Every structure is written in structure tokens, then in C-alpha cells.
Amino acid sequence: MMTTEGAPRIAILGGGIGGLAASAFLRDKGFGCDLYEQATALTEVGAGLVIAPNAARLLRRLGVLDRFIERAVQMETGWEFRRWENGAVLSAENLGEGCIRLYGEHTYTVHRAHLLNALRSAVPEHSIHLGKRCVSVEFEGDQAVLRFEDGETVRPDILIGADGVHSCVRSAIVGPTQTRESGICAFRGLVPAERAPDFAKRRAQTLWIGPDHHLVHYPVSGEEYVNLVAFAPAGANSVESWTATATVDELLDEFAGWDPRLVELIRAADTPGRWALLDREPLDHWNRGNATLLGDAAHPMFPFFAQGAAQAIEDGAVLALCLAADPGNPTAALRRYEELRRPRTxxxxxxxxxxxxxxxxxxxxxxxxxxxxxxxxxxxKANGWIYEYDPEAAVSAST
Structure with missing residues (x-):
């Protein structure tokens, strides 16, 4: 690993949103790090996500917000709840001025790939190692050891496991973790704007709710697409995977009898993905020796508050601040990071x-x-505890 003389050698396993965010924040604080990703190209599967003010502030702090908003969509209406059978509006937020007034940033929707590109712009290319499939994470005392399929072995001073919901770093730190079937599966898809009904192209994050189901839609990719994600009872063929697919007819069957406008939107979708939501209890710790976790590896959560990506970005910011405050004692810095992040996540x-x-x-x-x-x-306002969070304030308050 390349490192500055005297600086800790930091390895990040996983090149998704959390791994890139951690790398960017660490670099901002003067740390070099090497990021290892098993894929041969940094592409983000999935579709859209919401970037609320707590995450948007951190993108601004990193200097990548301008890059981000080139393809992000600024929301005017958020959490617009509609009744399943007729689309009656139950509640709606005015985000146009409310977010700025209360939290200092807008709320955006974005395709995952475009958020990934914005974060990557803050990370040196030479520090990103692609095609690096990790086959084992072991501990020699308090020292984490990474072994890769190509035969390379890495013994970093600090290991950050950002390797997702099936994290091998988590398994090495805490052992096997229990999962429960949630009974829910999710469908995700994109609708080209030219095929989408007009109501779905508004700058709104709309949630249709009904018995055993709900569906969310909003524009992404510079308003070229409408992202939709739907939740329904899980079937026997649902798996926890970003790459499994369903058919449009299967998704239509789940929402038969719902408002015809919603059915029209579903009918226009490309082949939807489908995955099962597995339920996991919060971890009681996520550090061991010189290793820690962040993002989905540490705290996978249901997507119903649209905070998965935001919490991974927050993790990266807090971790970098803690290491910068105590660079000579990484173990203590990692412990402080966990103590600050675990209750919130x-x-x-x-x-x-x-x-x-x-x-x-x-x-x-x-x-x-x-x-x-x-x-x-x-x-x-009710979600203010989510949106007003500031990592620098949180770290300062813990001293």
C-alpha cells in the first residue's frame, strides 16, 4: 500500500457509496487510503435514491455538490402520501423553501450511478484498485489481514469494511449475524420520461400506500427517467439480490385494482428488479482491533426513510473527523466513531x-x-433529527 511517511496505512474494502465517501473524507483530512473493489468497473447497480439535506450538506463540504447536481433533480414536493385506490393526497411537504429554511440545503433525487460519479471525483484514481476480490478477512491478534483472489495479502494499519450487506469484514469482526425474513419484497425499475404519465414527472417524491403494499416514484437522471420502487408481500422466489429480475406483469399483478394512473406508470417500466428485504437487528458493536464497519456493512436498514446512502456518507465524515482528532491512536479513534454512530443508525x-x-x-x-x-x-419538521445532523458538531460535542 502507498502511504505517506508516518501516516497510517488505511484500506477500504468496497467501492460503493460508503467506501468512496469514506475515501473522500479521509483524503480531505490529509489521509491517504487504498480502496479495493471486487468489480472490474465502478458502476452502481440499482436505480434511484433520495439525498436529503443531511447528505447534501456533506457533498457540499466535499466540494462535489456541483458535480452531483449536474444530474440530480431538486425536489419541490417530498413525502407526498397518496391513497392507493384513488390517489387522494394524505400529506405533502413543501420542499421548495422548507428545506433551505430549516436545514440549509435542498433535497434531491438521483440515480445511484451519478452519486457514485460525484463521490469518485474526490478520490484519486491511483488509490482505487478494481478487480480485487477479497477471499478472506482474518485477525492476527488485533491486526486485520486481507487476502485477495489474485494472491495479494494486505495488512493495513486501519481496515474499513464498506463491503455491503453481505460484508466479509463484518463476519470477521462480529461473526455470523442473524437475519429474519421480513415478508416483504421490493421491485425497482426505471420509466423513460417520454413513456411516463405527466403526474409522475413532477419534482415530487410520491408514496402510494395501501394494504400490504406501497410504491414510491420520483424523477432521476436529469429528469430523463422516473424511478419507481414498490413493496409487496415476498414470494418464494424472492432473494436478497440487486441483480434478480421480475416481469412487468408480475408487478402489475401486485397492484391490480390500484389507481389507474399508477397502473399506467407501472406498465411503462423497463424490466424491474426484485429482491427480498431481510431484517437485521442493530449490531451491539462493529469494531475489532484495527478494523471497523460503515454503511450497509454496519447498519443495513429498510429503505422506508430513504437514508441508507445518507447514513453511509455520514459514517465516512464522522470516521475521518475521529481519526483526524486522534491520528496517533487509531484504535481509540475507531472506538469513538462507533460510539458516535451506533445510536443514531x-x-x-x-x-x-x-x-x-x-x-x-x-x-x-x-x-x-x-x-x-x-x-x-x-x-x-418531524424528521428534523435526521436532516439537521452535522458530523462536525457531533464530534465536537463528544470531546
């Missing part, structure tokens, strides 16, 4: 799990009470 894991029940209530008294509560709520 565990809370988001819990509230995201709870939303899966609330969104899928059958019609009846409980659903009517939920709809009334939505109509009276101000979600932009």
Missing part, C-alpha cells in the same frame, strides 16, 4: 422497520387514524 434502523407496518395497513379504523395523523403532521 440503530434508531434509523428501528424507525424504518416500523414504517413497513404503518405503510401497509389494511383499510379500516387503524388506517383511517394513520391517514388523519398524516394529514395533520409536518414530516419535514
Amino acid at each position: 440503530a434508531r434509523l434502523q428501528e424507525v424504518s422497520r416500523g414504517r413497513s407496518h404503518i405503510n401497509h395497513l389494511p383499510d379500516g379504523p387503524e388506517q383511517q387514524a394513520r391517514d388523519l395523523a398524516y394529514s395533520q403532521a409536518d414530516p419535514l
